[in-house]
Amino acid sequence: MSTVSTEIAVRKVNHWIAGNVVPSTSGRYGVVWNPATGEPQAHVDFASAAEVDGAVQVAAQAFVPWRESALSRRAEILFKLRELVDANRRQLATLISLEHGKTIADAMGEVARGLENIEFACGIPHLLKGGFSEQASRGIDVYQIRQPLGVVAGITPFNFPAMVPMWMFANAIACGNTFILKPSEKDPSASMLIAELCAKAGLPEGVFNVLQGDRVAVDRLIDHPEVKAISFVGSTPVAKAVYETGTRNGKRVQALGGAKNHMLVLPDADIGMAADAAVSAAYGSAGERCMAISVVVAVGDVASPLIDAIKERMARIRVGSGQEDGVEMGPLITREHRDKVASYLEHAESEGASLAVDGRGEPCTKTKGFFLGTSLIDNVKPGMRCYEDEIFGPVLSVVRVPTYEAALKLINGNPYGNGTAIFTRDGGVARQFQFDVEVGMVGINVPVPVPVSYYSFGGWKASLFGDLHMYGPEGVQFFTRAKVVTSRWPDPSTSKVDLGFPQVR
Ligand code: NAD
Secondary structure: OOOOOOOOOOOEEOEEEOOEEEOOOOOOEEEEEEOOOOEEEEEEEOOOHHHHHHHHHHHHHHHHHHHHOOHHHHHHHHHHHHHHHHHOHHHHHHHHHHHHOOOHHHHHHHHHHHHHHHHHHOOHHHHOOOOEEEEEEOOEEEEEEEEEOOEEEEEOOOOOOOHHHHHHHHHHHHOOOEEEEEOOOOOOHHHHHHHHHHHHOOOOOOOEEEOOOOHHHHHHHHHOOOEEEEEEEOOHHHHHHHHHHHHHOOOEEEEEOOOOEEEEEOOOOOHHHHHHHHHHHHHHHHHOOOOOEEEEEEEHHHHHHHHHHHHHHHOOOOEOOOOOOOOOEOOOOOHHHHHHHHHHHHHHHHHOOEEEEOOOOOOHHHOOOOOOOOEEEEOOOOOOHHHHOOOOOOEEEEEEEOOHHHHHHHHHHOOEEOEEEEEOOOHHHHHHHHHHOOOOEEEEOOOOOOOOOOOOEOOEEOOEEOOOOEOHHHHHHHOEEEEEEEEEOOOHHHOOOOOOOOOOO
């Protein structure tokens, strides 16, 4: 007797290895949620250590011919990829929005900022030019070349499922490496579309691979002797662990971690402009940005009018599904994360802060999606949980300080150093702040100072482990190693044995 299956087929997100979609054999998988509905929408494969080994082998085989390919050929493929990503912006943004929850407009911004990195990598023939010193000694020339490392891996966070992979792989492959991407298991589909576009652009099989998975895949990538470098972006504890283990294993590692970004507002600032910036930078992408402003540091009597202006703007923000027109802020990534973010609101008042706006009420609680409204905590002080932790949600804290010096001391005393901003009309103070502040990326009347792709991105202190920042010129440096050649083409008749130490003559 035949039976009719009542099981609904679940969409599967697999690996991408050697130019093909490859289902996992591990038997392990994770659930990809739709944060706007609170329903599961797909299963994502979790690679086993043996699957990591297989992918690394594929990438190692692809390395030799890819490394030998002409720079102009690599640039040609990157140009094609640039065109394909450009043509598929909307499709990528929709995938990002469905799995991450951010609005389509915000996801389009993410794709645009990722695309910049492919555009930058199109200039690889120029970027890999070395230095040449003719006649460093009589008849001797010295020159430097940069060569790829081999198989390199990128491990990326949930909050930018397309942009952060593009930060890493564009330069990595342009430099002649082969690449394994381990995307976040929470929103893995954008990486598969990127892989498809790489194949359409003519990238040889095995040069760009995607291994879906969790900690098991990460641990094996960090241990694998054939993986020469790890580019990691995620939370600080994981970044620190990846850096420590990876470097102990002899790998080159850059590991970007979490953040607590302060926006300093001086009494002379334009209140409306500062409030617009604080609201945009705190609640854009529901605060799930490593460059989100999470603390406003209000100097002197600027606090009260600034808070009023912020509250007025907050009241107008439309929260809802990221795919709906007119919505400005979507849900958080998972139920657990939403509940963790909400717990900071629960504890704020018992710690002595004031809950100026509480986002836990309706309409957010009326749906099954992982929503939390915009929230504002005033009178926050160091030592409180809401100040010490990276909240990574739509919660803005206000710390009131009497002077610029007190504000600077607060910011420099924070263990994180990713981004910061100053709002003022005084150029002298802004310049002094840029000089004094111990943070890697600084905005002057710019709240989210993510550098353009021809500079490099990176924080200081607990926001980055490693020496080199990501993408741009430092990205090219990270994915290559230097070789210096000293060369002589002498007349054989002048050659002789000389046991002395070589010196310039
Ligand atoms: P996460 O640390 O949980 O995960 C990042 C990656 O590491 C994912 O691919 C995940 O699968 C993997 N991972 C998670 N736990 C692991 C473990 N114990 N061992 C090995 N691998 C592990 O981070 P997230 O929640 O996906 O992303 C948010 C965090 O990333 C925030 O802290 C945010 O500030 C940070 N972030 C930083 C930057 C930056 O440029 N500094 C950019 C984006 C996000």
